[in-house]
Amino acid sequence: MTQNETFTVNQMKEGQVGKIIEISGGYGFTKRLHALGIRSGKMIIKVSSMFKRGPVTIQMGPVQVAIGFRMAGKILVSLEEK
Amino acid sequence: MKILLMGNPNVGKSAFFSRITGINVVASNYPGTTVGFTRGFLKTTQGDAEVIDVPGTYTLDPTSKAEEVANEMLKDGDIVINVVDATNLERNLYLTMELLERNIPVIIALNMWDDTVHRGIKIDLERLQQLLKVPIVPTVAVTGEGIKKLVSRISQAASPSIKKRTHEQRWSAVGNIIEQIQTISHHHHTWLEHLADASIKPLSGLTIAFIVLFFSFMVIRFIGESLIGYLFEPFFKVIWSAVMMKLSLAFGSEGLLHDIIIGKLVEGKIDFVQSFGLLTTGLFIPFGAVLPYIVSFYLVLGFMEDVGYLPRLAVLLDNLMHRVGLHGYSIIPVLLGLGCNVPGILATRILESRRERFIAATLISIGVPCAALQAMILGLLGKYGWQYILIVYGTLFLVWIIVGAILNYTAPGFSPELLIEIPPYRLPPLRIMLHKLWTRINGFLREAIPIVFLGILVVNILYVLKVFDCIATFFAPIINGLLGLPEEAISALVVGFLRKDMAVGMLGMLSLSAKQMVIGCVVLAMFFPCIASFTILTKELGIKDMLKASGIMIISSITVGALLNLVL
Numbered sequence: 001m002t003q004n005e006t007f008t009v010n011q012m013k014e015g016q017v018g019k020i021i022e023i024s025g026g027y028g029f030t031k032r033l034h035a036l037g038i039r040s041g042k043m044i045i046k047v048s049s050m051f052k053r054g055p056v057t058i059q060m061g062p063v064q065v066a067i068g069f070r071m072a073g074k075i076l077v078s079l080e081e082k
Numbered sequence: 083m084k085i086l087l088m089g090n091p092n093v094g095k096s097a098f099f100s101r102i103t104g105i106n107v108v109a110s111n112y113p114g115t116t117v118g119f120t121r122g123f124l125k126t127t128q129g130d131a132e133v134i135d136v137p138g139t140y141t142l143d144p145t146s147k148a149e150e151v152a153n154e155m156l157k158d159g160d161i162v163i164n165v166v167d168a169t170n171l172e173r174n175l176y177l178t179m180e181l182l183e184r185n186i187p188v189i190i191a192l193n194m195w196d197d198t199v200h201r202g203i204k205i206d207l208e209r210l211q212q213l214l215k216v217p218i219v220p221t222v223a224v225t226g227e228g229i230k231k232l233v234s235r236i237s238q239a240a241s242p243s244i245k246k247r248t249h250e251q252r253w254s255a256v257g258n259i260i261e262q263i264q265t266i267s268h269h270h271h272t273w274l275e276h277l278a279d280a281s282i283k284p285l286s287g288l289t290i291a292f293i294v295l296f297f298s299f300m301v302i303r304f305i306g307e308s309l310i311g312y313l314f315e316p317f318f319k320v321i322w323s324a325v326m327m328k329l330s331l332a333f334g335s336e337g338l339l340h341d342i343i344i345g346k347l348v349e350g351k352i353d354f355v356q357s358f359g360l361l362t363t364g365l366f367i368p369f370g371a372v373l374p375y376i377v378s379f380y381l382v383l384g385f386m387e388d389v390g391y392l393p394r395l396a397v398l399l400d401n402l403m404h405r406v407g408l409h410g411y412s413i414i415p416v417l418l419g420l421g422c423n424v425p426g427i428l429a430t431r432i433l434e435s436r437r438e439r440f441i442a443a444t445l446i447s448i449g450v451p452c453a454a455l456q457a458m459i460l461g462l463l464g465k466y467g468w469q470y471i472l473i474v475y476g477t478l479f480l481v482w483i484i485v486g487a488i489l490n491y492t493a494p495g496f497s498p499e500l501l502i503e504i505p506p507y508r509l510p511p512l513r514i515m516l517h518k519l520w521t522r523i524n525g526f527l528r529e530a531i532p533i534v535f536l537g538i539l540v541v542n543i544l545y546v547l548k549v550f551d552c553i554a555t556f557f558a559p560i561i562n563g564l565l566g567l568p569e570e571a572i573s574a575l576v577v578g579f580l581r582k583d584m585a586v587g588m589l590g591m592l593s594l595s596a597k598q599m600v601i602g603c604v605v606l607a608m609f610f611p612c613i614a615s616f617t618i619l620t621k622e623l624g625i626k627d628m629l630k631a632s633g634i635m636i637i638s639s640i641t642v643g644a645l646l647n648l649v650l
Contacts, residue, residue: 071501
């Protein structure tokens with residue numbers, strides 16, 4: 001994986017670190033994520049994902065947020081070294 | 083003067099509120115504990131002030147119902163105490179920025195201050211105060227540290243009159259501040275953090291969830307049964323029974339007044355289930371049968387809430403909840419509903435869409451028996467054998483899934499996906515847990531005793547007037563024909579509208595077979611909400627949707643009762 005390729009949060013593996021490049025969703029969706037502090041430029045670590053397209057948990061600084069599978073698919077990241 | 087307590091969800095506003103006003107409100111470790119609002123009073127140097135515990139909000143640009151409430155309340159506040167989670171300063175300061183743009187004096191409580199130390203977070207308080215131009219006081223609401231100091235500085239609350247900015251500008255301002263005042267040194271994962279991570283990964287998480295739920299069930303049973311066996315039953319059977327027999331003799335062992343106060347004697351003795359007098363059954367149901375399970379249930383639930391386990395359970399159960407048109411977070415209203423349907427239905431406000439709130443509230447009323455009802459079912463049906471209790475719970479669970487699945491397909495609207503903050507695990511101080519338990523027990527007793535007393539009084543009068551006989555004849559085809567219950571069971575169903583625990587107690591008077599008892603319990607659990615839940619259901623859903631929900635309840639309870647009658 002090269003660093004400039006983009007992935008969705010769903011495609012990240014557990015423990016991988018990424019930087020949010022883009023949130024591709026409607027206004028309401030972006031607003032809800034922004035409220036939780038999830039926005040472009042933030043570094044995230046993928047903590048876990050439940051099977052069968054269950055929610056994905058990411059860590060951002062001290063905060064963990066669980067995000068539904070489809071929503072997580074709209075968050076694009078570039079992978080970073082740990 | 084009106085003081086508003088505002089801040090992000092789960093930063094300790096409710097604990098803070100209890101501290102400064104002395105009023106007990108329920109605080110937990112998950113976002114959204116407060117969905118309505120609570121008022122209290124505080125003596126300040128400038129006289130009495132009204133304090134309002136506003137529901138948590140991430141932004142003043144509302145994204146949920148609770149946030150709308152918060153936004154509305156801001157309009158008529160005089161001072162804001164902005165409660166900020168010191169361990170998560172960056173996200174919390176966004177709301178602070180928005181508040182500072184409004185024309186209202188703000189004082190900041192930098193809460194959970196003690197946690198910053200072992201998380202390796204250093205905050206330059208002086209500098210932060212200079213940058214924000216409002217007073218800042220570090221606090222620890224659960225222990226009370228810093229609260230007095232904060233109250234003494236309320237009069238210094240300031241409004242730096244910043245002009246309105248876009249949210250990019252706000253975030254960059256926050257970023258700027260954080261850079262100047264906060265340093266985070268690396269710290270190793272504590273055991274709690276390791277456990278936190280394990281409980282949200284699929285395999286280890288589901289294993290932990292299974293263990294947690296199994297142990298919770300065992301602990302609830304153990305504490306409940308022990309309280310009954312060693313404390314409440316001996317008290318009622320030995321001491322209270324003797325007192326009541328003396329009183330019964332004084333009344334001449336019979337007569338209308340005797341029957342209302344003491345109840346009917348069964349084979350010359352008092353039977354706390356069957357006698358049905360105010361001082362016998364009226365005290366036994368709330369204290370002897372239900373209270374022990376209320377204590378044990380809320381002790382266990384309170385522990386799980388305060389530790390912060392519930393949001394993790396929400397993530398693990400998300401898939402299951404999607405089948406019934408909800409997302410994982412609705413497990414919280416459901417669990418609260420297992421204590422009492424009223425707070426359960428109220429808690430559906432944490433869900434975003436109207437459709438979700440309708441489905442969740444209906445499912446709670448129909449398939450989630452409250453602790454009082456469960457205690458009576460355990461007590462009365464347990465005598466016939468554990469397999470019957472399993473049938474009741476199994477049926478209710480199936481009904482819950484099936485009705486949920488049907489509502490998922492038929493209810494109009496859209497159910498959004500899960501999006502929640504997962505709080506860190508925290509070990510709650512014992513004192514705080516016991517305090518919360520007491521608040522809930524107190525609430526139960528205040529709510530239950532008057533209604534049980536009133537119910538017993540009304541039932542006795544209706545018996546004397548033979549009203550039940552008339553209703554019984556009218557409904558006989560349904561009760562007798564479809565459900566296979568004796569006609570007199572209608573009185574229990576009617577009383578179920580007042581309180582369901584009392585209604586099960588009335589089934590206990592009818593000497594039913596095990597099968598009839600199972601059907602009676604299931605129908606009672608599903609049939610119609612008790613008056614308290616009914617009121618709250620009307621308030622939360624509006625009359626139209628409440629009627630819809632009630633229709634679903636009546637139809638499905640009779641269907642399920644009739645099916646059980648055929649199958650068992």
